Amino acid sequence: MSEGTIHLALFNAIDPAAEAIGKLRELGIQDKDMSIISSVPYSDRMLGRPMSWTFVPKIAIGGFIVGLVISLLLNFGTPLLYPIRVGGMPYLPIPPTLVLTFEISMLGLMFATFLGVIWESAFPSFGPKEYHSEISNGRIAVVFSCPAEIHNQVHDLLVAMGAEWVHRTEATEL
Amino acid sequence: MTAKAMPFPKGEFQEEEDPQEHLLFDPRPREEMNQMVMESMRSTTGPFWVVVGILTLLVLVCLVGAWVYMALTGMGVAGVRRPTYWGMFIANFVFWIGISHAGTFVSAILRVFKADFRRPFTRAAELMTAFGLVVAGMYPLIHLGRVWVAYWIIPYPNSRWLWPNLRSPLTWDMIAIFTYLLSSTLYLYLPLIPDVAMARDHSNGWRYRLYRLMALGWRGTEAEWHRLRTAIQIFAFAIIPVMFSVHTIVSWDFAVTKTPGWHSTIFGPFFVVGAIYSGVSAVVMILFLIRTTLANMKYFVREEHFDALGKLILVFSFTWTYFYFSEYILAWYGGDLSDQYVWDALTKGPYAWLWYTMLICNIAIPWLTLWNKRIRRSPAMMFAIGFIVNLGMYIERYLIVPGMISRNRFPFTWDEYTPRIELVISVGSLSLFLLLYVLASRLIPLIPVWEVHEGQTAHTLRRIGKTVVPTKSEIE
Numbered sequence: 001m002s003e004g005t006i007h008l009a010l011f012n013a014i015d016p017a018a019e020a021i022g023k024l025r026e027l028g029i030q031d032k033d034m035s036i037i038s039s040v041p042y043s044d045r046m047l048g049r050p051m052s053w054t055f056v057p058k059i060a061i062g063g064f065i066v067g068l069v070i071s072l073l074l075n076f077g078t079p080l081l082y083p084i085r086v087g088g089m090p091y092l093p094i095p096p097t098l099v100l101t102f103e104i105s106m107l108g109l110m111f112a113t114f115l116g117v118i119w120e121s122a123f124p125s126f127g128p129k130e131y132h133s134e135i136s137n138g139r140i141a142v143v144f145s146c147p148a149e150i151h152n153q154v155h156d157l158l159v160a161m162g163a164e165w166v167h168r169t170e171a172t173e174l
Numbered sequence: 175m176t177a178k179a180m181p182f183p184k185g186e187f188q189e190e191e192d193p194q195e196h197l198l199f200d201p202r203p204r205e206e207m208n209q210m211v212m213e214s215m216r217s218t219t220g221p222f223w224v225v226v227g228i229l230t231l232l233v234l235v236c237l238v239g240a241w242v243y244m245a246l247t248g249m250g251v252a253g254v255r256r257p258t259y260w261g262m263f264i265a266n267f268v269f270w271i272g273i274s275h276a277g278t279f280v281s282a283i284l285r286v287f288k289a290d291f292r293r294p295f296t297r298a299a300e301l302m303t304a305f306g307l308v309v310a311g312m313y314p315l316i317h318l319g320r321v322w323v324a325y326w327i328i329p330y331p332n333s334r335w336l337w338p339n340l341r342s343p344l345t346w347d348m349i350a351i352f353t354y355l356l357s358s359t360l361y362l363y364l365p366l367i368p369d370v371a372m373a374r375d376h377s378n379g380w381r382y383r384l385y386r387l388m389a390l391g392w393r394g395t396e397a398e399w400h401r402l403r404t405a406i407q408i409f410a411f412a413i414i415p416v417m418f419s420v421h422t423i424v425s426w427d428f429a430v431t432k433t434p435g436w437h438s439t440i441f442g443p444f445f446v447v448g449a450i451y452s453g454v455s456a457v458v459m460i461l462f463l464i465r466t467t468l469a470n471m472k473y474f475v476r477e478e479h480f481d482a483l484g485k486l487i488l489v490f491s492f493t494w495t496y497f498y499f500s501e502y503i504l505a506w507y508g509g510d511l512s513d514q515y516v517w518d519a520l521t522k523g524p525y526a527w528l529w530y531t532m533l534i535c536n537i538a539i540p541w542l543t544l545w546n547k548r549i550r551r552s553p554a555m556m557f558a559i560g561f562i563v564n565l566g567m568y569i570e571r572y573l574i575v576p577g578m579i580s581r582n583r584f585p586f587t588w589d590e591y592t593p594r595i596e597l598v599i600s601v602g603s604l605s606l607f608l609l610l611y612v613l614a615s616r617l618i619p620l621i622p623v624w625e626v627h628e629g630q631t632a633h634t635l636r637r638i639g640k641t642v643v644p645t646k647s648e649i650e
Binding site for chain 2 (some may be wrong): 129
C-alpha cells in the first residue's frame with residue numbers, strides 16, 4: 001500500500017463490501033492500495049478485484065523436477081558409486097526404478113507446494129498487521145489507504161453503504 | 175389410452191426430505207459456529223480424563239513396555255517362527271496403512287469431485303490418516319526385533335559397504351510411507367490454518383499462544399486465500415496417486431515373492447480397494463464417536479453424512495468382493511497344487527472359522543443392511559456396521575499374512591501361527607491411535623468451519639413453481 005492513513009471498514013456481507021470497493025475506486029483509490037480480508041475465500045470476480053496471481057503452481061513444478069533429479073541420482077548414481085553386482089540381475093533396471101522415481105518426485109512436488117505457500121505469504125509472520133478479530137466471525141474487512149483530505153468523504157460513503165465500523169487502524173500484533 | 179391426472183397419495187409430501195435436514199441448507203451465523211467448535215474443544219469433563227488416563231496406561235504398558243520387553247528378551251517372545259516369519263506385526267502394518275487411506279479418499283477424492291457432503295468431516299478423516307500412518311510406521315520397526323539397528327535400512331554409504339538395494343520393495347515401502355506421511359500431514363495442516371487463526375481470535379492463555387504459532391500470522395487476505403486454495407487443489411490431485419501407490423507398494427511386499435497366495439497381479443488394486451473400504455468404515459466409527467462425545471457436534475455431523483458414507487461402504491463392499499472372488503476363482507480354477515493348499519487351509523482348514531467370519535463381516539452384513547436408508551441414517555447402526563467391516567478387514571489381513579505364509583511350497587515346514595506378545599502390542603498400538611485422536615480433538619478444530627461456511631454460502635433454496643429446490647452455486 002502507498003503512503004497514507006490506513007483504514008479498515010467492516011462489512012456484514014459480501015455484496016456491500018464488493019460495492020464499496022467499486023466506490024473507493026471511483027474516489028481515486030487504486031486497487032494496489034486496497035485489500036480484502038475475509039474468513040471464507042471469495043473469488044476475485046465476486047469482489048470485483050483484479051485477478052490474483054500466485055507462483056505456487058510453478059514452485060510445485062520446480063519441486064517435482066528437484067525430486068525427479070534426486071530420485072534419478074539415487075537410483076542410477078548410487079549403484080555406479082557403490083557397485084554390488086549380483087549375477088544375472090540387470091545393473092540399472094528401469095521398472096523398479098520407476099517406483100522410487102514416482103514417490104520422490106511427488107514428495108518434491110508436495111513439499112514445494114507447501115513451501116511455496118509459506119514463502120509467498122511470508123509465513124510465519126507474527127508482526128503487526130491490519131486486522132480485526134471480528135473477521136473470523138464472518139465479517140468482511142476492506143483495508144485501504146487514502147489521503148487525509150478525502151478521509152471524511154470516504155468514511156461517510158462507507159457508512160452509508162452499510163459498513164458497521166470504519167476506522168483508522170493501526171497495525172496490531174497477530 | 176389417455177393419461178389421467180391423479181392426486182398424490184396422502185403422505186407423499188410428508189416423506190419428502192426437509193432440505194434443512196442438510197447441514198449446508200441449515201446455516202447458522204459464523205460467530206455461532208465458531209463458538210460451537212471452540213466449546214467442543216474446551217469442554218473436558220471427568221470421564222474425558224479417565225479415558226485419557228486409561229489410554230495412556232495402555233500405551234505405556236502394552237506398547238512401550240511390551241516392545242521394550244521384546245527388544246530386551248528377543249523375538250522368541252513373539253509367535254513368529256518357521257515358516258511364519260511375517261506375523262501379526264505385518265498384518266497390523268497393512269491394516270493401519272489401510273485405515274490411513276480414509277483421509278485422502280474422503281478429503282482429496284471427494285474434494286476433486288466437489289462432493290459437498292465431505293465438508294464437515296474432512297479433517298476428522300485427515301487426522302485418521304496422520305495417526306494411522308504413525309501407528310503403521312511403528313510396525314516395521316517393531317517387526318525388526320533389533321530396532322536399534324533400524325538405521326541400516328536408510329540408504330547411505332557406510333564403512334561396511336552396505337548399501338540397501340533401492341529397488342527392494344522394502345525400501346519402496348519406507349520411502350512411500352514417508353512420502354505419504356509427510357504429504358498427508360501437510361495436507362492436513364494447510365486447510366487447518368484458517369481454522370486455527372479463528373481459534374487464535376477466540377482464545378487466550380496457552381491456547382492463544384499455541385494457535386498463534388500454528389496460524390503463522392494468517393489473516394485471510396485475498397492473496398492468502400488464493401495461494402491456499404491453489405495449494406489445496408494441487409495437493410488434492412497429487413495425493414491421490416500417492417495414496418494409490420502406497421498401498422500398491424505395500425501389496426507388492428507380498429506379490430513380488432513367489433509365495434503361494436501372494437504372487438498375484440491383482441494384489442495392488444485389491445489392497446487399495448480393501449484399504450478404502452476399511453478406512454471409510456473407520457471414518458464412520460470416528461464420526462459416531464465425535465458426534466456422541468463432543469459438544470455441539472450433532473449440528474455438524476448429521477444423519478445425511480452417515481447415509482452418504484453408508485452408500486460408499488456398500489459400493490466398496492461390492493468392489494472388494496469382486497476382487498476377492500477374482501483372486502479366489504482363478505486360484506481355484508488354475509489347480510496349482512501350492513495355491514490349492516493355501517485356499518484349502520483358508521476355506522476348510524485351521525483358518526476356516528476366520529475365513530467365514532470375514533465373509534460374513536465384509537459381504538453378508540453390509541449387503542444385508544446398507545441398502546436400507548433407515549439403517550444408513552442411524553449413527554449407532556452405522557457405527558456397528560463400521561466396526562464389523564473393520565473386524566472383517568483385519569481378519570482379511572491376518573489371513574493374507576500369517577495365514578497364507580503358513581502354507582508355503584515346503585509342506586514339511588508347515589505350522590500354525592499363534593500370536594503371543596503381538597496381541598499385547600496390538601492393543602497398545604490401537605490405544606496409541608485413540609489417545610492421539612482424543613487429545614487432538616481438544617487441541618485442534620475437528621470441524622473445518624471455513625469449509626462448512628463456504629458450503630453454506632454456495633447452497634441456497636430456490637423456489638421453482640410450487641416447490642423449493644436445493645440449489646448450488648459454483649463459487650469454488
